[in-house]
Amino acid sequence: MKNKIIYLFCVLFMQNIIAQKPQTLTPSEIYFQMEKLNVLASALYIAAHPDDENTRLITYLTHHDKAYTNYLSLTRGNGGQNLISNELGTDLGVIRTNELWNARNIDGGKQFFSTADDFGFSKHPKEAFEKWNKELLLKQVVYMIRKEQPDVIVNRFDHRTEGTTHGHHTASAQLSKLAFNLANDKNYKDLSQENSQTWQPKRLFFNVSWFFFGSKQAFEKADKSKYVPLNIGIFYNQLGKNNQEIASLSRSQHQSQGFGDMSSRGEEIEYVELVDGNGLQSSNLFEGIDTSWNRIKDGNKIQPLITQLLNEYDFKDPSKSINLLTKIYTEIDKLPETIWKTRKQNEVKELIKNCAGLFLDITTNEPYSTPNENVDIKVEVANRSNQNIVLKDVTINNNKTVVDKKLANQEVFYEYYQTQFTNQDYTNFKFINTFEDFKNQFNSTQKNEIGLEVNGVYLSYSLPIQYHYKDVVKGEIYKPFHVVPAVSVQFKQPVYISNSNKNQNVSVVLSNYSDEEIKDSLVLKRKSDKSEKLTFNKTIAFNLNKNEKNKEIVITDDVIEDTYTLDLFENKKAINATETKWVDYNHIPVNYYLKPVETKVVSFNKSVLKKSKIGYIVGAGDEIPQVLKEVGYNVDLIHLESVKAEELSKYETIIVGIRAFNTENSLKTKNKLLFDYTKNGGTVIVQYQTNGNLQTNEIAPYKLKIGRTRITDENAVVRFINPNETVLNKPFKITQENFKNWIQEQGLYYADEFDEAFQPVFTSHDFDEKDTNGALLIAKYGKGHYIYTGLSFFRQLPIGNTGALELFINLIELKNE
Numbered sequence: 012m013k014n015k016i017i018y019l020f021c022v023l024f025m026q027n028i029i030a031q032k033p034q035t036l037t038p039s040e041i042y043f044q045m046e047k048l049n050v051l052a053s054a055l056y057i058a059a060h061p062d063d064e065n066t067r068l069i070t071y072l073t074h075h076d077k078a079y080t081n082y083l084s085l086t087r088g089n090g091g092q093n094l095i096s097n098e099l100g101t102d103l104g105v106i107r108t109n110e111l112w113n114a115r116n117i118d119g120g121k122q123f124f125s126t127a128d129d130f131g132f133s134k135h136p137k138e139a140f141e142k143w144n145k146e147l148l149l150k151q152v153v154y155m156i157r158k159e160q161p162d163v164i165v166n167r168f169d170h171r172t173e174g175t176t177h178g179h180h181t182a183s184a185q186l187s188k189l190a191f192n193l194a195n196d197k198n199y200k201d202l203s204q205e206n207s208q209t210w211q212p213k214r215l216f217f218n219v220s221w222f223f224f225g226s227k228q229a230f231e232k233a234d235k236s237k238y239v240p241l242n243i244g245i246f247y248n249q250l251g252k253n254n255q256e257i258a259s260l261s262r263s264q265h266q267s268q269g270f271g272d273m274s275s276r277g278e279e280i281e282y283v284e285l286v287d288g289n290g291l292q293s294s295n296l297f298e299g300i301d302t303s304w305n306r307i308k309d310g311n312k313i314q315p316l317i318t319q320l321l322n323e324y325d326f327k328d329p330s331k332s333i334n335l336l337t338k339i340y341t342e343i344d345k346l347p348e349t350i351w352k353t354r355k356q357n358e359v360k361e362l363i364k365n366c367a368g369l370f371l372d373i374t375t376n377e378p379y380s381t382p383n384e385n386v387d388i389k390v391e392v393a394n395r396s397n398q399n400i401v402l403k404d405v406t407i408n409n410n411k412t413v414v415d416k417k418l419a420n421q422e423v424f425y426e427y428y429q430t431q432f433t434n435q436d437y438t439n440f441k442f443i444n445t446f447e448d449f450k451n452q453f454n455s456t457q458k459n460e461i462g463l464e465v466n467g468v469y470l471s472y473s474l475p476i477q478y479h480y481k482d483v484v485k486g487e488i489y490k491p492f493h494v495v496p497a498v499s500v501q502f503k504q505p506v507y508i509s510n511s512n513k514n515q516n517v518s519v520v521l522s523n524y525s526d527e528e529i530k531d532s533l534v535l536k537r538k539s540d541k542s543e544k545l546t547f548n549k550t551i552a553f554n555l556n557k558n559e560k561n562k563e564i565v566i567t568d569d570v571i572e573d574t575y576t577l578d579l580f581e582n583k584k585a586i587n588a589t590e591t592k593w594v595d596y597n598h599i600p601v602n603y604y605l606k607p608v609e610t611k612v613v614s615f616n617k618s619v620l621k622k623s624k625i626g627y628i629v630g631a632g633d634e635i636p637q638v639l640k641e642v643g644y645n646v647d648l649i650h651l652e653s654v655k656a657e658e659l660s661k662y663e664t665i666i667v668g669i670r671a672f673n674t675e676n677s678l679k680t681k682n683k684l685l686f687d688y689t690k691n692g693g694t695v696i697v698q699y700q701t702n703g704n705l706q707t708n709e710i711a712p713y714k715l716k717i718g719r720t721r722i723t724d725e726n727a728v729v730r731f732i733n734p735n736e737t738v739l740n741k742p743f744k745i746t747q748e749n750f751k752n753w754i755q756e757q758g759l760y761y762a763d764e765f766d767e768a769f770q771p772v773f774t775s776h777d778f779d780e781k782d783t784n785g786a787l788l789i790a791k792y793g794k795g796h797y798i799y800t801g802l803s804f805f806r807q808l809p810i811g812n813t814g815a816l817e818l819f820i821n822l823i824e825l826k827n828e
Contacts, residue, residue, distance in 0.1 A: 031489050032487060032489050033370055033371060033372050033474075035365055035368055035369075035370070036365045038326040038327070038329050039248075039249035039250070039251075039326070040249060040250065041329050041362065041365050041366060042249055042321075042324055042326070043247070043249040043250060044358065044361070044362060044365075045317070045320060045321055045324065045332075045362060046077065046321065047077045047358065048317045048320070048339075048355060048358060048359065048362075049303065049304070049314060049317045049318070049321075050076070050077040050078065050302055050303075051301075051302050051303065051304065051306055051307070051310075051351050051355075052076060052077065052078040052079070052162055052297050052300065052302035053078055053079040053080070053081075053159065053160060053161045053162050054072045054076075054078045054079070054080045054081070054161050054162065054163050054164070054165065054296075055080070055081050055082075055083060055155070055156065055159060055161035055163075055164045055165070055212075056068070056069055056072075056080065056081070056082045056083070056120070056164075056165045056167065056218075057082075057083045057085075057152070057164060057165070057166050057167065057183055057184070057186075057187045058082075058083075058084060058085070058166070058167035058168060058180070058183050059084065059085045059086060059127075059129075059167075059168070059177070059179035059180050059182065059183040060084060060085070060086050060088045060091070060107075060129060060179065061084055061086075061087065061088040061107040061108065061110060061111045061265065061268075062088070062107070062110075062265040062268045062270050063084065063167050063168075063180070063183075064082050064084070064114075064167060065167060065218055065220070065281070066114060066118050066258040066259075066261040066262045067243050067254060067255060067258040067279075067281060068165065068218055068241070068243070068281050068283075069082060069118045069119070069120045069258075069261070070118040070119065070243075070254050070257045070258040070261065071241060071243045071245070071254055071281070072120075072165075072296075073118060073119030073120055074119060074245070074247055074250075074254060074257065075243075075245050075254065076296065076297060078162075078297070078302075079121075079354060080119065080120045080121070081120060081121045081122075081123055081155075081159055081161070082111075082115065082120050082121070082122055082123070083123045083124070083125065083152070083155060084111060084122070084123070084124055084125075085124070085125045085127040085148065085179070085182075085183050085186075086124070086125070086127045086128065086129035086179070087104040087105075087107055087108045087124060087129060087442075087443075088103065088104060088107035088108075088129050088268075089101055089103050089104030089107070089128070089129050090128070090129035090130050090131040090132075090755060091103060091107070091129065091131075091268065092268075092631050092669065092670065093106070093267050093631060093632055094266070094267055094268060094269040094631050094632070094670070094674060095266055095267050095596065095632070096267075096596075096632050097632035097633050097634055098594070098632070099633075099805075099806070101592075101604070101606070102592070102594055103267065104129070104442075105440050105594045105602055105604060106267045106594060106596065106599065107265070107267055107268070108124070108440075109594075109599035109600060109602065110264045110265050110266065110267060110598070110599060111264075111265075113264040113598070113599060114261040114262070114264040114265065115261075117257065117260050117261040117264065118257060118258060118261040123155065123452050123453075124443050124449075124452065125148055125151045125152070125443070125449060126144075126147065126148070126151065126443050126444060126445065126446070126448065126449055127143050127148055127179075128142070128143070129179070130142050130755060131723070131755040131756050132177060132178075132179075132721060132723050132756060132759065133177065133178030133179055133723055134174060134177075134178055134723055134777060135173060135174050135178045135181075136173055136178045136179075136181040136182040136185055137173075137178070138178045138723065139178040139179050139181075139182040140182060143182070145182075145186075147202075147446065148186055149186055149189055149190060149193070150200075150201045150202045150446070151201075151446065151449050152186050152187060152189075152190040153190045153193050153194045153199060153201045154201040154202070154203055154207065154449070154450070156190055156191075156194035156210055156212060157194050157201065157207045157208055157209060157210045158207070158453055159350070159453075160210045160350055161212050162212060162213050162214075162297055162300050162302070163212060163213060163214045163215070163216065163288075163296050163297065163300075164187060164191060164212050164214070164215045164216070165215075165216045165217075165218050165283060166183070166184040166187050166188075166215070166216065166217050166218065166286070167180070167183070167184075167218050168180040168181055168183060168184040168217070169181070169184055169217050169223065170184035170185045170187070170188045170217075170286070172223075176223075184217070187215065188215065188286065188287065191212060191215045191287050191288070192211070192287070194209060194210050194211065194212070195209045195210060195211035196209065197209050202446050203450065212288065213288050213289050213299070213300050214285060214287070214288035214289055214291075214296065215285075215286045215287040215288050216239070216283040216284060216285060216286060216296070217283065217284045217286050218281070218282075218283055219238055219282040219283060219284050220282075235282060237284060238282040238283065238284050239282065239283045239284070239285065239291055239294055239296070240280050240281075240282055240294055241280065241281045241282070241283065241294055241296075242278055242279070242280055242294075243255065243258075243279050243280070243281050244276070244277050244278040244279040253274075253276055254279075255274050255275045255276065255279060256274040256275075256276070258272075258274075259272040259273060259274035259275075260274075264598070266596075266598050269674075283296070304317075306351070307346055307347070307349055307351055307352065308346070308347050309345070309346055309347075310346060310351075312342060313339065313342055313343060313346075313355075316335065316338065316339050316342065317339065319335065320332060320335050320336065320339065323335070329365070329366040330366050330367055330368070330396035330397065330398055332362075332366050333363055333366050333367055333396070333398050333465065333466065334466060336359055336362055336363045336366065337363065337465055337466040337467075337468045339359055340356060340359045340360065340363070340468055340470075341468060343355055343356050343359065344356065360470050360472070363465055363470065364470075364472065366396070367394065367395070367396040367398050367400065367465070368394075368395030368396050369392070369393070369394060369395070369396075369400070369463075370391065370392065370393035370395065370423075371391075371392055371461050371472055371474055372389075372390070372391040372392075372474070372477075372479075373388060373389070373390050373391075373407070373459055373461075373474050373475070373476040373477065374388075374389050374391070374476065374477050374478070374479035374489075375388065375389070375476060375477065375478045375479060375492050376478070376479065376480060377478065377492070378478050378490065378492060378493070378601075379492060379493045379494070379495050379524060380432065380492070380494055380495075381494065381495060381496065381497040381524050381525040381526075382431075382432055382433055382494060382496070382497070383431050383432070383433065384431065384432075384525065384526065385429055385430075385431060386429060386430050386431060386432065387427045387428070387429050388407050388427065388428050388429075388430065388459075388476055389425060389426075389427050389479075390405050390407075390424075390425060390426055390427075390428060390461065391423065391424070391425040392418065392423070392424045392425070392461060392463075393418075393421075393422070393423040393424075394418035394419065394420060394421070394422055395420070395421060396420060397420045398420075398465060398466070399417070399465075399466070400417070400418045400463055400464070400465055401415065401416065401417050401418070401463065401464040401465075402414045402415075402416045402417075402418055402424055402461070402462075402463060403415060403462040403463060403464050403469060404461075404462040405426070405428060405460070405461055405462070406458070406459060406460040406461075406462070407428045407430050407458075407459055407476075408430040408431075408432060408458050408459065409458045410428075410430060412428060414426075432494045440594070440602045440603060440604040441604075442604070455473065459473065459474055459475070459476050460472060460473050460474070461474065475491070476492060477489045477490065477491065477492065478490045478491060478492040490600065490601055491600045491601055491602070493601075493602075493603055495524045495591050495603065496524070496589065496591060496605070497523065497524055497525040497527075497529065497581075498521065498522070498523060498524075498525075498529060498531070498555070498579060498581075498588075499521070499522040499524065499589070499590050499591035500519065500520075500521055500533065500577055500579055500588040500589065500590060500608050501519070501520050501590035501592075501606070501608055502517060502518070502519060502520070502575070502577075502608065502609070502610035503517070503518035503519070503520050503563065504517075504518070504610060504637075504641065505609075505610055505611065505809065505810075505811075506610065506611045506612075506613065506638070506641070506809065506810065506811035507570075507610060507611070507612045507613070507641065508613055508615045508617075508638070508641045508642055508811070508816075509571075509572060509612050509613065509614050509615065510614075510615070510616070510617045510618070511614050511615065511616045511617075511618075514568060514569065514570055514571055515570045515571070515572075515612050516565055516566065516567050516570065517565075517566050517570050517575070517610060517612065518563050518564065518565050518566070519533065519551070519563070519564045519566065519577065520561055520562065520563050520564075521553055521555055521559075521561075521562045521563075521564065522555075522559070522560040522561055522562070522591070523555035523556065523557060523558060523559045523560070523562075524558070524591070525557065525558070526557050526558065527557055528554070528555065528556055528557055529553075529554070529555045530552075530553075530554050530555075531552075531553065531579065531580050531581060531582075532550050532551060532552045532553065532580045533550070533551045533553065533577050533578065533579055533580070533588065534548045534549065534550050534551075534577065534578040534580070534585065535548060535549040535550075535551060535566060535569075535570075535575055535576075535577060536548050536575065536576050536577070536578060537573045537574070537575055538573065538574040538575060538576055538609070539573050539574060549566070549569055551564060551566065570612055571612065572612050572613060572614040573611075573612055574609060574610070574611050574612075575609065575610050575611075575612065576588075576607075576608060576609050577608045587607070587608075588608045589605040589606060589607065589608060590605070590606040590607075590608055591603050591605065591606075592604055592605070592606040611810070611811040613811040613813050614813075615642065615813055615816065617642060617643045619742035619743070619820075619824075620642070620643055620644070620742075620820070620824070621742075621824055621826075622644070622663040622664060622823060622824055623644065623645055623663065624644075624645050624647070624661055624662050624663050625639060625644045625645065625646045625647070625662060625663065625664050625665075625666065625823065626646075626647050626649045626659065626662035626664070626665040626666070627639075627646055627647065627648050627649060627665075627666050627668065628648075628649045628651060628665065628666070628667045628668055628671050628675065628678075629648055629668045629671065630667065630668035630669045630670040630671030630672075630673070630674050630675065630698075630700075631668070631669050631670035631671075631673070631674055632668070632669075633668055633669055633805040633809075634805075634808070634809040635666070635668070635804065635805060635808050635809070636648065637809075638808045638809060638816070639823075642816070642820070644823075647662070649665070651675055651677035651678065651681045652677050654681070654684070656684050656687060656688070659684060659685075659688045659693070660688070660691070660693075662688075662693065663693070663694070664693070664694040664695075664696065664823045664824075664825075665685065665688060665693060665694070665695050665696070666695075666696045666698070666823075667685070667695065667696065667697040667698060668698060668805075669698045669699055669700075669805050670699070670700055670701060671698075671700070672697075672700040672705050672706055672707065672710050673700055673701050673703075673704050673705060673706065674706075675706065676706055678706050678707060678710075679706045679707045682707055682709055682710065685797075686712040686792070686797075688795070689712065689792045689793060689795035689796065689797045690712075690792055690793030690794065690795065691793065691794060691795065692793070692794035692795045692827045693795045693827065694795055694796045694798070694822075694823065694825050694827060695795070695796070695797050695798065696798045696800065696822050696823065697710060697711070697797075697798065697799045697800070698800060698801075698804060698805065699758070699759055699760045699800070699801040699802075699803070699805075700717055700760060701717070701760055702716075702717040702718060702719060702760060705717075710799070711769075711790070711797055711799060712790075712792045712797055713765070713766035713768045713769060713790055713792070713797075714764070714765060714766040715762055715764075715765045715766065715769065715788070715799055716762065716763055716764035716765065717760050717761075717762055717763070717801075718760070718761060718762065718763030718764075718785070719760065720760075720761040720763055720783050720785060720801075721756060721758060721759035721760065721761065721801070722756065722757035722758050722759075722761075722775050722776070722777055722783070722786070723756050723757075723777055724757065724777050724778065725753040725754055725755060725756055725757050725803075726750075726751075726753070726757075727750075727757050727775045727776065727777060728747065728750075728775060729747065729750055729757075729773045729774070729775045730773055730774050730775065730782070731745075731772070731773045732770075732771055732772060732773055732774065732784070733770075733772075736770075736772060737821075737825065737826075738772060738789060738818075738821045738822060738825060739772065739821070740821075741821065741824065741826075742820065742821065742824055743817035743818075743820065743821055745817065745818055745821065748814060749814035749815065749817055749818055750814060750815075751814060752812055752814070753803070753806075753807055753812060753814075753815065754806055754807065754810060754812075755803065755806050756803050756806070757775060757786070757802065757803065758786045758800070758801040758802040758803050759801055759803060760801050761783055761785035761786050761801040762785035762788055762799055762801070763785055765785065765788055765799075766790070768790040768791070768792070769788040769789065769790040769799070770788065770789050770790065771784035771785065771786075771787065771788055772786075772787040772788070772789065773786065773787065785801065786800065786801050786802055787799075787800045787801075787802060788800070789825075794827055795827045796825045796827060798822055798825075800822070802815075802818075804819050
């Protein structure tokens with residue numbers, strides 16, 4: 012087995028690390044960081060999802076107030092939509108998590124999550140708390156307050172607006188409101204199984220914004236006398252950017268949500284409202300709070316040293332500050348143990364590294380390895396100052412090696428260290444599913460360190476081990492390295508649609524990430540077999556060459572309608588097979604997570620299909636085209652930029668993907684081609700579009716206004732307006748059974764206003780609400796049919812919901828003149 016130079020990267024436990032070449036700050040940036048040393052202020056921002064956070068205010072807190080600022084997002088955003096690909100659910104959660112970490116690396120905050128699952132839109136916090144464990148989440152928020160000790164807390168949302176906005180949003184503010192005082196209640200247990208120190212933040216704010224008032228014009232007219240104005244239009248001279256420019260860069264990291272932002276300059280006001288805690292007489296959120304070194308016992312000895320540091324700083328030679336910095340580090344070390352002692356020592360340590368121009372790097376020349384392989388890791392240390400620096404030791408994978416080498420000015424040290432990673436060292440993306448997972452966010456498990464001695468002071472620097480290589484076009488590249496399981500197993504499709512009463516072939520795809528040949532076996536199991544006497548299993552032997560990827564094995568018999576899983580035999584021991592699911596985009600570090608292996612075989616009568624050729628206009632991305640191919644249709648993806656009217660005539664039905672009228676610029680004019688196609692006898696199905704940022708308001712040949720109406724209860728009862736209508740009877744008979752087992756909302760962005768040419772098919776409503784009839788509308792136009800539907804087919808069809816599939820097929824199969 013060949014040796015490998017590798018990189019260990021753990022997404023969950025390493026806060027805000029992006030794969031990149033080690034950076035050294037400029038003299039001006041160093042001075043900006045030095046100014047933070049004399050400020051002991053902290054803030055906590057709380058909301059429900061990635062992209063909820065106000066990056067302008069977080070930037071203001073970290074840069075203007077120089078406060079240590081955390082953002083707690085209750086969820087990872089896995090219940091939302093995706094503008095950059097068709098990946099939803101878990102994959103989207105991985106993407107949005109990394110986008111948050113990118114954003115915090117720009118605006119200076121730190122990122123945390125709770126165990127709450129983003130299950131989609133809810134209209135009321137009661138809905139959210141029905142699916143979330145409210146008490147568990149409350150204990151997590153209390154734990155975070157006690158752990159991080161914020162002086163002020165800022166809620167993105169208003170705890171008093173039940174039923175007027177997303178229930179997740181209001182729930183996040185309500186949890187924060189409850190936790191504000193509970194954190195200081197010694198009788199309240201936060202499940203930490205440790206003696207958590209109580210903490211009382213001084214103030215709780217609601218971050219007011221114009222969108223809570225419906226429009227900027229309405230907000231301008233609103234009474235703001237009870238709000239605290241914050242002028243965030245600040246230019247940071249040392250950084251060469253103003254607050255809004257930094258914030259817009261941060262906001263623009265949320266690419267999967269289409270939140271690219273324009274920067275602005277000049278005066279700009281943000282508002283907060285005091286919800287609880289001490290009153291304010293100014294616009295200083297930390298008014299009356301001692302944010303100096305006096306808040307720590309004997310801390311008054313530190314402040315004069317930092318003032319001296321700032322006064323004597325040489326912008327031409329920052330290394331002159333190292334002697335005083337090491338003295339400050341030593342003096343801080345004498346202070347009692349507090350959270351501020353730890354934070355400030357870390358800040359001083361980073362300043363010493365930057366002032367010395369130290370280059371510290373741990374790299375690899377391969378993207379991944381598997382457990383128990385020999386691994387070579389390269390360590391490089393460069394002293395680019397005239398300071399006496401000694402490389403004391405190197406720790407790789409918890410194994411410390413003493414080096415004890417003096418590094419002269421401009422001297423570069425590098426060496427290779429061999430290690431092995433075990434099964435416990437998987438560097439996969441880990442989700443926060445338990446309270447223990449939540450707590451572990453606060454603990455660094457970094458096992459790779461470089462120990463230096465500067466002026467007799469020992470400093471240890473934790474570093475990610477990075478995959479380092481040369482790209483002939485882009486040059487020097489750093490990426491994460493991962494330790495992955497040797498074998499990745501997946502079904503080729505998450506759902507197989509079998510013709511009625513016939514066995515279905517299914518395919519298993521195997522990949523070998525190791526440098527050894529693997530001969531083992533899989534066992535196919537039916538998930539519904541729960542009786543020990545009735546256990547279906549089929550053994551499949553396989554052979555994988557070293558590093559062989561995407562080998563397909565077809566299982567040709569015994570597969571009937573059911574849900575299937577796979578066991579993997581390794582060295583005669585059965586384990587649950589997992590897929591190494593990679594999530595790789597240019598704007599985030601490459602990640603993987605271990606995905607359970609499962610597929611669903613559903614029975615479907617394909618003989619009823621009369622049409623064959625389907626055109627699909629892709630919008631924000633979904634998996635419906637693949638499902639329709641599996642059903643038996645020939646599906647083409649239509650490229651609007653180049654398509655011509657005569658080319659559309661070959662399709663018997665054209666489907667417009669979710670949010671295509673929001674994302675496809677060509678629909679500003681090419682919408683007319685869809686109208687003409689319908690007039691000439693075609694069927695057009697337009698799936699849900701949001702009512703904001705439409706490329707054109709003409710999404711149909713008749714008046715059609717999309718609202719924000721949605722049915723969040725996926726089990727809401729439907730009432731058919733005309734049970735004899737064709738779409739409810741051909742080729743499938745549609746009944747209440749077709750609306751069972753739906754997931755995450757029955758539908759969204761229904762039509763609120765529409766021309767009488769549109770005929771609504773059914774009505775439904777959420778609990779304690781009025782009926783709405785804009786979920787599915789069908790209009791005859793010329794010889795064809797034009798359809799708008801807000802039903803969440805994009806979620807139902809990929810999971811093999813045959814009830815939803817039958818209704819969708821009925822829409823496709825509508826017979827035109």
